[in-house]
Amino acid sequence: MRKAVWIAVVVLFVLHQDFWWWEDKTLVFGFLPIGLAWHALYSLLAAGLWLAAVKYAWPGEVEAFADAGNAADEAPASSSPKEDEA
């Protein structure tokens, strides 16, 4: 399922270039230019895609990694002066 999600990302990327409606001035529902209507729908499709990504492709172990160790916000990792190595 994870692969399917990422394939869907690529497909949606390609569908963004809707050259078939490029010069079309048709008004959907009487007021929405068809090029604008498609891209509004595209936004909804993107949300659906990300819902699927959250469900099937969520990066695992992130919480466990973040919670491991005892990093305190009062002791950030790079707060002390270091030798300039650049």
Added chain:
Amino acid sequence: MTILIVIGIYLGLLIALGVVNKFYFRGTSADYFVASRSIGPFMLLMSVFGTTMTGFALVGSTGEAYRAGIGVYGLMASWSGLVHSLIFFLVGIKLWAYGKRYGYMTQIGFFRDRFESNGLGWILFPILVGLVIPYLLVGVIGAGKTVQGVTAGLFPEAFPLPPITLPTGALKPHPLSGSIPLWLTGLVVCGVVLFYVFIGGVRGAAWANTFQTLVFMFLGMIAVYLISDKLGGPVAASEAVLKAKPERLSREEFGQLHFLSYCFVPLSVGMFPHLFQHWLTAKSAKAFRLTVIAHPIFIMIVWLPCILIGIWATAVPDLHAPGPNAVLGKMVGKLVHSELLSGLITAGVLAAIMSSLDSQFVCIGSMFTNDVVAHHFGKERFSDSQKLWMGRGFVVLIVAATYLISLIDQPQVFKLGVWCFSGFAALTPLVFAALYWRRATRAGAIASVLMMVAVWVVLFYRDMSAVHAPGEEDEKLILGMMPVVFIFAASAVTMVVVSLCTQPPSAATIEKFFPGGKAVGAVPADASPAATS
């Protein structure tokens, strides 16, 4: 005067929110800069979305739709719906995890550690601050132009403007005479934002963003409803455009490659320092889920009305908008004959603008305090209170500089925003390499950043010095594509080539950021019994 009262009440509510937030402030720099990593999913969504929606999304998009038609939605809004969430998913969650594990409070802190380089931090600091300044300008100018548009004629004696001389030699009254001047709106807006972020830091910004996001989303929908009603309904409004300016209803003004190459611009969220700061405030990785899913829908809710207002404005006779930046304000002022509603809608626009300014102010202060002061002098050298005041002082300096620039020159909001975003977008090879490529080196990172700066400066100068035909204000394309494509490519290629030719990071650093040889989160949730659900 009702308009000003409504705006005053809105600003007063923000100040009150700031005062209330003071009681929640724990007094530590961690609480000030990252809200003690306590922000839940709803407020994270509101803060992140409110931060990414700026004067550019409202004032700029309306003006650009007025000038160039519906293609603007596809250029920015629908690309952003895909790409922003992609970045939150691939970059935001990981940076949050590193931030929580290792205590980072800024991007520079993370990059210094990842690439074992102080020098990279010193190079990045002025670049990031330098790119944030145009972003601040977008907000300050957008606020000024909007208020100017809706208050035209209100104070003819206090703020008169000289008449305009027509080509025939005749004099015409200035359409904005009597409006609140840009310098006054800028001063008030900056002052209010400074107040509540000084008190509450990033939590104050998050609370304000939540309030502001609800305001501008709701009022944006009200605006398009009221304006379309005054135009005889959305069907009549669009039919009028079909008669008067049919080209605005399609994308004849846009080249195909131009449209495609705009996908690089929303990559910029991967390197916005103020967005990075909001990511660090998340209570958990799960808090990102709502943001990832809802972000494209929220963008549509805000952008679609603005694009419609912009194209409908092209068929409104005698609009007399002095420039695209003023279209939204003029449409509200001319068509919505209710000072109360004009005031509310204007407050909505200001909400969108200020919800970005506050995050940017906080992040500038955070960067100065953590990446310059604490890093150079040592964390223990100054107390938390001293560090906070130093950060605030730096913010005032930057805001003052931005305010003064906004008075001297008022570049077109949309164009300025795009160059700013292009700079951040072209830095994303750095963050992707940091998160996903073990072989990325310190030299590769530094070279990549310097190459980005060099190419950006050259192409920015090329665009600014070019003579554009009247009405053609687009960025000077290269081979039909956005300049950001080439800046990004230069940065990415430099990162790869220089990294491969230089010494890899130490084994300790690799293990720190790629435990077990894998990128953090490489194992999918459904493959791990210990995965969060």
